Amino acid sequence: MKLGFVGPARGDLSKLRASCERLLFEFRVDRVFHLGADDSLDRAMRGWAEHLGAPRDDDALLDEVAALAPDAPAEVLEALLERETRRARLSDVCDVTSSRGCHHEMIEDRVVLITNDHATVDDDDLANALVLVQGSSQRPELRITGGRAVLSPGDLARGGHAALLERVDNTLRVALIDARGKVTREGTLSLRGAARMEVLS
Secondary structure, eight states: OEEEEEOOOTTOHHHHHHHHHIIIIISOOSEEEEOOSSSHHHHHHTTHHHHTTOOSSHHHHHHHHHHHTTTOOHHHHHHHHHHHHHHHHGGGEEEOOOTTSEEEEEETTEEEEEESOGGGSOHHHHHHEEEEEESOOSSOEEEEETTEEEEEOOOGGGTOOEEEEEEETTEEEEEEEOTTSOEEEEEEEESSSOEEEEEOO
């Protein structure tokens, strides 16, 4: 499992798309969560496929394949299908939508709690979470204390990072990634025991 997170975009659709694309296509995460509470992601989705050079939907794909198929070289069709694959991955980008204001992911018997605002999360949820991922911090944050982690990519509209959570064997890697795609801070949580953190220069 590999999850990506971007902080509130606050209408900056260019930054939102770029950050999500980096997580999807460079870091190859399974899903990306936008931690904003507005409609930025809905707005970004409009025209995003065309921005990638892909057909806007399945019908447009079939029309384009039909138009190309009789004469197009194999590499042209392959390029079209590659762009279509990228378009399909946009369905793996989502907001945190819940009546409780949070989303749970399970890794074995451990809880990853994902929320736009940790102030809306009740104490029981916090107590049971191995990792709290939250979008209310303006600055990027990664803290590991007592075998638990708090992770926030920061406010994307104000230069925030992306964040990554990845299972590696019996550990959970958590990381912050800047706008150039560089990992600036990372740490590991053992799914069996203690945790450690490393700051990268």
